[in-house]
Amino acid sequence: MNFIPDNVSKYDNVYDVLKERGFIEQCTNEEEVRELLGKEKIKFYIGFDPTADCLHVGHFMQVIIMMYMQKYGHTPIVLIGGGTGMVGDPSGRSDMRQMMTPETVQENCNAFKKLFDKFLDFDEEWVYTGGDGRTFGKASANKEPDPGKAICLNNASWLMNLNYVEFIRDIGRHFSVNNMLRAECFKQRLEKGLSFLEFNYMLMQSYDFMVMARDIDCKMQFGGNDQWSNILGGVDLCRRELDKQVYGMTFSLLTTSEGIKMGKTQKGALWLEAGKTSPYEFYQYWRNVADPDVNKCLRMLTFLPMEEVEQLSSLKDQEINKAKEVLAFEVTKMVHGEEEAVKAQEAARAAFSGGGDLSNIPTTRMSASDFEGEGMGVVTLIKTLKLVPSNGEGFRTIEGGGLLINDEKVTNPKMMVTKELFKDGILIIKKGKKTFHKVEI
Template identity: 60%
Template sequence: MANVYDILRERGYIEQATHEEEIRELLEKETVTFYIGFDPTADSLHVGHFIQVMVMMHMQRAGHRPIAIIGGGTAMVGDPSGKTDMRKMLTRELIEENAQSFKKQFSRFIDFGPGKALMVNNADWLMNLNYIEFLRDIGKHFSVNRMLSAECFKNRLERGLSFLEFNYMLMQAYDFLELYKRYNCKLQMGGNDQWSNIIAGVELIRRAEGGSAYGLTFKLLTTSEGKKMGKTESGAIWLDPAKTSPYDFYQYWRNVDDRDVKNCLALLTFLPMEEVNRLGSLQDAEINRAKEVLAYEVTKLVHGEEEAEKAQKAARALFGSGGDAASIPCTEIPQARFTGGMDILTLLMETGLAPSKSEGRRLIQQGGLTVNENKIDDFNLVINLDDFADGKLMLRKGKKVYHQVKLV
């Protein structure tokens, strides 16, 4: 079996490594315990997290032991990395609820059976720290001058960096030290925006314990233009099907830019690289086949084969390639509610195509709504029973988002 380091490098994950040759040799010679941290600042993981989940799966398949840290403690402070403003403060109760949601989602991707991966919460050791002892034992190893030169802080100095956030680097470094002592964890991995925090942990282990530890970052999920992927007009693309439906999830990947297909296939699927290169080299109309494969494979990993099949059939039914129209996203509404008519803004909210009436107005104003293929420009339009054919009515938001309304 190829060294997992080479697999990660070939597929395009790796961005920076503290000791490239040593890490590669370590992964070759022994079973390595490594960790990736996830702060539960929302009630679901999103596609930005999925790159990290994929790395954990590759590592576990190669025989290494993942530790998924749920940041119940660090989420109380908030990571300033990549943020222009201070994060919203969350309550302990909300953080704990979010942490439970993360745990359920991780279990779909990682094997946490006996002797396999571990899932731990850094609140277990961070919440009860004695501040004076922490400053004396841990703070003495950190240079403020060096911390201020770190990218995660440097970007915030002009707009204002709170002392609360300034402590985040020490807390994340302390996580690595704790895992090193508890589980012989030698490697921390994370997105490239975590580079400064990861280096801090590597150096803390060396200074406090005289131990050898390593750091590895991987590329953030971005488009060919350098913009973060996983965002739409309506918000983030979540892994929770209640927040982003499997159909909408599928459609997101089906509609990526042609230039991003190969990169997404390499990072977000387990297809062999020969197949990734073949699909990624397709041109013009043929690239749509590669996009179908991408959408199906990623949806299958996140939501399961059955949901991926349904999403693919729905998309094909809508876009003329055959398929099962019954799989199109649908809202059932009692017929009686249309007897006197329902205004279009209310209908948009009922179907979830607009979160509010003001958003519905904006959608119509921008020419982004059709009803039964008729473009709508009237905010006061009323939908009646006469607008339904065989008890069905089709709404389309933008070019690709279809939603069927059925009378019951």
């Protein structure tokens, strides 16, 4: 199942591979971690709170890191936050997360597991027995995971039955409020207001690490750079309560050269499921990244050998588009499969060259009656199709010469779109240089 070729790196130690690809940001003890990953095959975990029913590109970076670790013989623990998801992580947030019902959390957890199955090889016979509801109760598993296979846990199995007074006495006593308030994840929220509910999150995540270190010998926690404070809390708790040395490592967030998080589109997040973000839209996102971001995306989101990454990244001017095509194809192939990646690439080429197979570009089917008589205003149409967020933006797009219908530039923002403009029931809209949309009636 593993997508990673044997020639992905010249290194044998996964630490060196992750360093080479530019992932590693912070580490609790760099030398010890490198030595550990070189001489042992360890269990490590990354937590995923089920805040939606699908993974997005922000999660995908973490999945790729798990794939590297599995490739080099380590055991990924996918921790789905059925318990922590009931509270919500304040890290990287300017506002409080929406509260979800237990039913929604469980449905999202189930959906997450299905997506992880696409990327990781799991030992499906491995089962965690769960806790007894006591803070320091011991639980275990039915067996050791098969070597190199991933395992999946849900922290609801030990968090949901805890006695709060017992938990806060046993675990809360190890956490200094002064230190917590200095943590980035809390500091940026103090002005707008930080709820006590969210203040518990660091304790819960730290406790997760302690439980897995105690019960199944988990030795490392990985996470995005915004998780550093939470990871340090877990490392410290394991030392205090278990007298056990564990480690933490964080990774660069996927940002543009301007420091903006990647994976946000006009329609919202870039999802890993075709029903939420079509393969064509997914492909186009990576095909259209800025030139300075090509190297980072090729390094972090593909498994091309570094020599090829550097060669593609060094292309200049129009030639860099070849590198962007390779990037878009490789990432789309991994997420949606090779067949869909080929279709997306052919559709993109057809749209940009004017002709060819346009069947795979984003399409909206509308009623022919919408365009009878006087028809529909062009600004109303592009807003309905979510090509612009507002009427004002629609007018500005047209005034700037950025809208074409059937390859004809729209110059009148009050133009009416009628049935006569459709060719064989199809209308092709192009917004700017990169966005195509097909309307069928």
